[in-house]
Amino acid sequence: MSEAYFEEEEFTTQFNGKTVLRILKQALPHWKMLIGFVAAIAVTSVLDSYFTYLGKRMIDEGIAVGNRGALAGIAAAYVGLMLIQAVTVFFFIRNAGVLGERITYDLRKKMFDHLQALSFSYYSRTPIGWIMSRVTSDSERIAELVTWGLLDVVWATMNITTALVFMATINARLALVVFAMVPILVYVAVRFKTKIIVEYRNVRKVNSKITGAYNENITGVRVVKALCREERNLDEFGGLTGEMYRAAVRAAWLSALFLPTVQIISALVVGVIVWYGGLQVELGALTIGGIQAFVSYITFMMWPIQDLARVYAGMQNSIASAERVFSLIDAVPEVQDREGAVDPGTIAGDIVFDHVSFRYEDDKPVLQDFSLQVRRGETIALVGPTGGGKTTIVNLIGRFYEPKEGRILIDGRDYTELSLHAIQSRLGVVLQTPHLFSGSVRENIRYGRLEATDQEVEEAARIASAHEFIVHMPKGYDEEVGEGGNLLSVGQKQLISLARAVLAQPEILIMDEATSSVDTLTEALIQQGMERVMEGRTTFVIAHRLSTIKRADRIIVIENGGVTEMGTHAELLRAKGHYYRLYTRQFRAEREQGVNPFAEQETVEAPALVAEAVPADD
Amino acid sequence: MAATDKRTYLDLRATLSDNRLLGLWRLATGYRLPYLWATLSLAVATIAKTTTYLLLAYFVDHVLGQNRGTAILAWVAAGFVGLAALEGGSSLLSGWLTAKTSEGIIRRLRNYLFDQVQRLSFAYHSKTKTGDLIQRSTSDVDAVRRFYADQAIGMARIAISFAINWAALLNLSWQLGLISVLVIPPVVAVSVYFFRRVSKVYEGYQEQEAKLSTVLQENLSGVRVVKAFARQDYERAKFEAENIEKFRRGKKMTNMHATYWPLTDILCGVQMVGGYIVGALMAINGDISVGTYLAYTALITRIIWPMRNLGRLIVQTSTGLVSYGRLVEIIKQDREPMDEGDYLPEGPVRGEVAFDRVSFAYEGDQAVLEDIDLHCAPGAVVALLGSTGSGKTSLVNLLPRFYEYSGGSLRLDGVELNRYPRRYLRQQIGIVEQEPFLFSRSIRENITYGVGREVSDEEVEAAARAAAIHDVIMTFPEGYKTLVGEKGVTLSGGQKQRVSIARTLLKNPRILILDDSTSSVDTETEADIREALEKLMQDRTTFIIAHRVQSVQNADAILVMDKGRIVERGTHQELLATGGTYRRIYDMQARIEAELEREVSGV
Numbered sequence A: 001m002s003e004a005y006f007e008e009e010e011f012t013t014q015f016n017g018k019t020v021l022r023i024l025k026q027a028l029p030h031w032k033m034l035i036g037f038v039a040a041i042a043v044t045s046v047l048d049s050y051f052t053y054l055g056k057r058m059i060d061e062g063i064a065v066g067n068r069g070a071l072a073g074i075a076a077a078y079v080g081l082m083l084i085q086a087v088t089v090f091f092f093i094r095n096a097g098v099l100g101e102r103i104t105y106d107l108r109k110k111m112f113d114h115l116q117a118l119s120f121s122y123y124s125r126t127p128i129g130w131i132m133s134r135v136t137s138d139s140e141r142i143a144e145l146v147t148w149g150l151l152d153v154v155w156a157t158m159n160i161t162t163a164l165v166f167m168a169t170i171n172a173r174l175a176l177v178v179f180a181m182v183p184i185l186v187y188v189a190v191r192f193k194t195k196i197i198v199e200y201r202n203v204r205k206v207n208s209k210i211t212g213a214y215n216e217n218i219t220g221v222r223v224v225k226a227l228c229r230e231e232r233n234l235d236e237f238g239g240l241t242g243e244m245y246r247a248a249v250r251a252a253w254l255s256a257l258f259l260p261t262v263q264i265i266s267a268l269v270v271g272v273i274v275w276y277g278g279l280q281v282e283l284g285a286l287t288i289g290g291i292q293a294f295v296s297y298i299t300f301m302m303w304p305i306q307d308l309a310r311v312y313a314g315m316q317n318s319i320a321s322a323e324r325v326f327s328l329i330d331a332v333p334e335v336q337d338r339e340g341a342v343d344p345g346t347i348a349g350d351i352v353f354d355h356v357s358f359r360y361e362d363d364k365p366v367l368q369d370f371s372l373q374v375r376r377g378e379t380i381a382l383v384g385p386t387g388g389g390k391t392t393i394v395n396l397i398g399r400f401y402e403p404k405e406g407r408i409l410i411d412g413r414d415y416t417e418l419s420l421h422a423i424q425s426r427l428g429v430v431l432q433t434p435h436l437f438s439g440s441v442r443e444n445i446r447y448g449r450l451e452a453t454d455q456e457v458e459e460a461a462r463i464a465s466a467h468e469f470i471v472h473m474p475k476g477y478d479e480e481v482g483e484g485g486n487l488l489s490v491g492q493k494q495l496i497s498l499a500r501a502v503l504a505q506p507e508i509l510i511m512d513e514a515t516s517s518v519d520t521l522t523e524a525l526i527q528q529g530m531e532r533v534m535e536g537r538t539t540f541v542i543a544h545r546l547s548t549i550k551r552a553d554r555i556i557v558i559e560n561g562g563v564t565e566m567g568t569h570a571e572l573l574r575a576k577g578h579y580y581r582l583y584t585r586q587f588r589a590e591r592e593q594g595v596n597p598f599a600e601q602e603t604v605e606a607p608a609l610v611a612e613a614v615p616a617d618d
Numbered sequence B: 001m002a003a004t005d006k007r008t009y010l011d012l013r014a015t016l017s018d019n020r021l022l023g024l025w026r027l028a029t030g031y032r033l034p035y036l037w038a039t040l041s042l043a044v045a046t047i048a049k050t051t052t053y054l055l056l057a058y059f060v061d062h063v064l065g066q067n068r069g070t071a072i073l074a075w076v077a078a079g080f081v082g083l084a085a086l087e088g089g090s091s092l093l094s095g096w097l098t099a100k101t102s103e104g105i106i107r108r109l110r111n112y113l114f115d116q117v118q119r120l121s122f123a124y125h126s127k128t129k130t131g132d133l134i135q136r137s138t139s140d141v142d143a144v145r146r147f148y149a150d151q152a153i154g155m156a157r158i159a160i161s162f163a164i165n166w167a168a169l170l171n172l173s174w175q176l177g178l179i180s181v182l183v184i185p186p187v188v189a190v191s192v193y194f195f196r197r198v199s200k201v202y203e204g205y206q207e208q209e210a211k212l213s214t215v216l217q218e219n220l221s222g223v224r225v226v227k228a229f230a231r232q233d234y235e236r237a238k239f240e241a242e243n244i245e246k247f248r249r250g251k252k253m254t255n256m257h258a259t260y261w262p263l264t265d266i267l268c269g270v271q272m273v274g275g276y277i278v279g280a281l282m283a284i285n286g287d288i289s290v291g292t293y294l295a296y297t298a299l300i301t302r303i304i305w306p307m308r309n310l311g312r313l314i315v316q317t318s319t320g321l322v323s324y325g326r327l328v329e330i331i332k333q334d335r336e337p338m339d340e341g342d343y344l345p346e347g348p349v350r351g352e353v354a355f356d357r358v359s360f361a362y363e364g365d366q367a368v369l370e371d372i373d374l375h376c377a378p379g380a381v382v383a384l385l386g387s388t389g390s391g392k393t394s395l396v397n398l399l400p401r402f403y404e405y406s407g408g409s410l411r412l413d414g415v416e417l418n419r420y421p422r423r424y425l426r427q428q429i430g431i432v433e434q435e436p437f438l439f440s441r442s443i444r445e446n447i448t449y450g451v452g453r454e455v456s457d458e459e460v461e462a463a464a465r466a467a468a469i470h471d472v473i474m475t476f477p478e479g480y481k482t483l484v485g486e487k488g489v490t491l492s493g494g495q496k497q498r499v500s501i502a503r504t505l506l507k508n509p510r511i512l513i514l515d516d517s518t519s520s521v522d523t524e525t526e527a528d529i530r531e532a533l534e535k536l537m538q539d540r541t542t543f544i545i546a547h548r549v550q551s552v553q554n555a556d557a558i559l560v561m562d563k564g565r566i567v568e569r570g571t572h573q574e575l576l577a578t579g580g581t582y583r584r585i586y587d588m589q590a591r592i593e594a595e596l597e598r599e600v601s602g603v
Helices: A017-025 A028-063 A068-117 A120-125 A128-170 A172-219 A221-226 A230-283 A288-330 A390-397 A420-424 A441-446 A454-463 A467-471 A490-503 A520-534 A546-550 A569-575 A578-595 B020-027 B032-063 B070-119 B122-127 B130-172 B174-179 B184-221 B223-228 B232-285 B290-331 B392-397 B422-428 B443-447 B457-466 B470-474 B493-507 B523-537 B572-578 B581-601
Strands: A351-361 A364-374 A379-383 A405-410 A427-430 A508-512 A538-542 A554-559 A562-567 B353-361 B367-376 B381-386 B407-412 B429-432 B511-516 B541-546 B557-562 B565-570
Touching (some): A017 A128, A017 A288, A028 A068, A028 A288, A028 B232, A068 A128, A068 B184, A128 A288, A172 A230, A172 A288, A172 B070, A172 B130, A351 A390, A364 A390, A364 A562, A379 A390, A379 A546, A427 A490, A427 B223, A441 A490, A454 A467, A454 A520, A508 A520, A520 A546, A554 A578, A562 A569, A578 B581, B020 B130, B032 B070, B032 B130, B032 B290, B070 B290, B184 B223, B184 B232, B184 B290, B232 B290, B367 B392, B367 B557, B429 B493, B429 B523, B443 B493, B457 B470, B457 B493, B511 B523, B557 B581, B565 B572, B572 B581
Parallel strands (some): A379 A538, A379 A554, A427 A508, B381 B541, B429 B511
Antiparallel strands (some): A351 A364, A554 A562, B353 B367, B353 B407
8 A cells, every 4th residue: 555655643632522523423424323333332231241140140049059940041041132142243343334434435525525626725735645644544543433432432331330230239348349440440551552552653653664764775776786785784774673673572562561460450359359258258248159250240341441441542543633634624725616606608718817916825926917918719838947937827827726916817707707617627738747547548538528429539539649559559449548647658648638638629728848758759749739739729838849839829938927028939039038048959959859869768858948957836 | 793693684595495384483493482482471371361260169169158267268369369460471471472583583584685685686676576575575574474473373372272271171071071162163164264255355345445545646646637627526426436335345344244243152152051051050960069160161261262263363374374475585586696706806996998799688588788899998988879778788787797798708907807706896886877866864874875984074075065066965954964855855867966976986986887968957057067077087997878979079989889789989080080870960960050040040
């Protein structure tokens, strides 16, 4: 599992009543199951205690007085109750188990649905691994608390209570002694379990370090060998496994110490019972069966107490999990439909930026007072260094973010009056690093328009120049692309994502041209595909290739959050400014790449219009 | 360290066996005695527990109601506490010894695997998937750990508990003893059957969880696509399908458990009640005492109930054995002998390299290099040009003996290369890769990684300055102590390369292998790197894997390679004069400029 490398975070949350209530609320929609398993476990628990009492009656009313009839009666009751208990056991396992799965299911559904509504800003500040662990493991931990945790608590409390009641019926004074023992046991057990949890968390931490060390030494094995680091690495690793050894033995030692400690405390009480009870028997106040029952009750009592302690000690973790899950569910999408937002059905594709400013973080403006008018069908090439604001512009057009100041008009209308769906369903997007989903090639293209027929899918693939390579794959359009499309090459992924955009028949097209170099043939196919896709559509392209840039109707050079130059290719070249420098550099690089047989293919980033190595702006 | 402490480092190849159980037994070498002690302590604990019940029987039969005074009551009470202490002490000892041995065995296994993996040959690594190796080193090792920590000792516990309690029972009354175990064979059979099935179902359940994770992961990483195509509802439906399937499978598994446990409850319960009745009747008839009856009811519990878990242990053991088998496949591989070779010079090499009709092929495959002739004087610079797969990387890989040449003669300072021990050779050779691998350690540790001696801060800084990376490092939050990677700073390709240059400067090798690729960095950085490389190359025999004609012009010899052969060779001037591929590509440069001029002026 991918989670394996995800380091567990510290749990610092304290007991929080509100969160516990909200956790319990998760079970409310399924209250029948909840009541079902609580009732079933309660009956099971009472019967467990009653069996011991029946054992006592067997001795006192049967054996001691030689009454075969009574014996038969008690045995019959025993068997009958046992069958009833089998039924209640069936129900508590089934109800608790199914309820647990159901709550996990509910929580995951809720989180996933909500994630679809959350805005880009949420994703840009929350790492994927973080979200993954909320949806996968945190949800399970909550379900576990509501089901098995609650079950253990009910079982344990019922068991202890009924045992005490039976003991009190047998001999009230002795029962008091046991009564005094319970809190001591609970205290000791809770202390132990809390410590044990901490120790095992420590073991897991060291374990993830070991995994990390393996991971790195295996991926970096060439360097290790070239630099003859084997001995020192083993030395360091030996330190790590030594640490692991000590942590694990310590945790195991604590676990092994727990039961004997509890047992010895119980044995002390048994000693008292034997001594004092023995005297009572001699006085006739206690029977043999009574003593036996006491001894059984006491020796068994450590199990419910251990369960209570375990649930209590683990509760902190569950509460922390719950708080993380609830914080995800409660997150408010930053971009959402305004009240009365409309969906006009179609969009012509006239776009106006009206004095737009934008920033991701409050003190770092990315775009300042940006204005631009685009007529339908126009192709706009955005060029300039990474971090200059190109991606921000296309993010704003798609309304993945909204302007902080100024307006964006689509067909003359402030686009916040439209619904998100109205804009985004009219959009076609081709990303720099194409993202595909597991499934067949066909399914991936159809992602652009779900109701498209097979013919339409193929037609789109033809337009995007993807058809040729697809039909040459063993299963053609039914070929699986693998997780994230990793069975295909970068170039193939690009072609498929083009086809996907074609199929969507968008009015507005957004393209982020890839910078990674692919072989010349694929390169030509992509170019050809792109040109066909752009025909007749309002297109914004973050361009890296000269051919793409040159055929744009307008070129906008963006640097430091603003437009430094704007115009056609010819105009800008004549101006001999920023664009001129970018163009000549790119021209040399591209040509050289084209004719150099010694250049590495597919692996090396082609020199694009990138002036410096700044982290990407989203 | 090394081989001194057998309990931490041991050559595990000697312990391998075709019989997996025997192999696991031998893997425990050095830990077997404490492991046996752990088992023995378990037996002591069981005996103490059993004796407790016998004491109870004695108490009921001979003390209770006999008016034998309070002293004997006190003794019996003390007996109960004493036996509990003995039982507790022994089980603690057993738990502790089990942990010490199983963790000890695993520690040694981890150490060995780690070392094994880093000492396997390049050929092995190039044909083995990284993920597979990591998987084996982590989850398979853990499965073997559970074998020692849970399964073996767990089965021993059940067996011991059965043997001791049954013996005690037979001793009390052999008739009772015999009828009390009737249910065990069916319970064990059902248990094995159930756990075998449920572990299959559980696998399916886990697979479904993995599928669900994949959908989630793809959705999250593809959030731009999802939003751009407004496919939220489609994604919800996709997730729902996997989510509900997971729920269904969980329900199925729950139902299996909900059937198994009460069913075996009834099986075991019927046996117990039956035993109770027979025992009670015997007691009424006077065949056994009441105390015996009491002891019997306690002992029978300890014989029957644990049997329900036997199936789980048996099934899990079989997965542990499979994991062990997978580890054996790694352990049995041959290591690369680092010190093999009969020629070990005192000081460093001079760096004179001579290839004489050298050829090379990966195991039984077609030749990758053929007829390589090359002679270079100490300190010379040799540039290799050629397309991907032309053999230039294979050629330089022969020098540190990452691979062994299969024909011809390759001499270093006049001595055949394979007479030098690998360790010595690798200390003499420095490698700067195109995209160097850096470790998740501090920058300083990355720079001193291969030096093999203590290095002063001044030295590190001097190397970093020479590699034109010092200024960059100083901008990081913690300077040289800044961690590289996820938990620290992410370095660009060019920065990584310069760290690697600093590393190589400190190592100060006589021979240098450079993968010269500056295409991913900007002009300014390129100049810095070039300068740093110039410094590095001074007085060292250098092999450059080049990707552009422009970057090799100063080399003493330029080799153009194609399909494993050298097709053109000479200095820059010579190659220009010859007029081959090299010349053609060089000329292209001038043409590009002319073309650009036309382009720009034509608008």
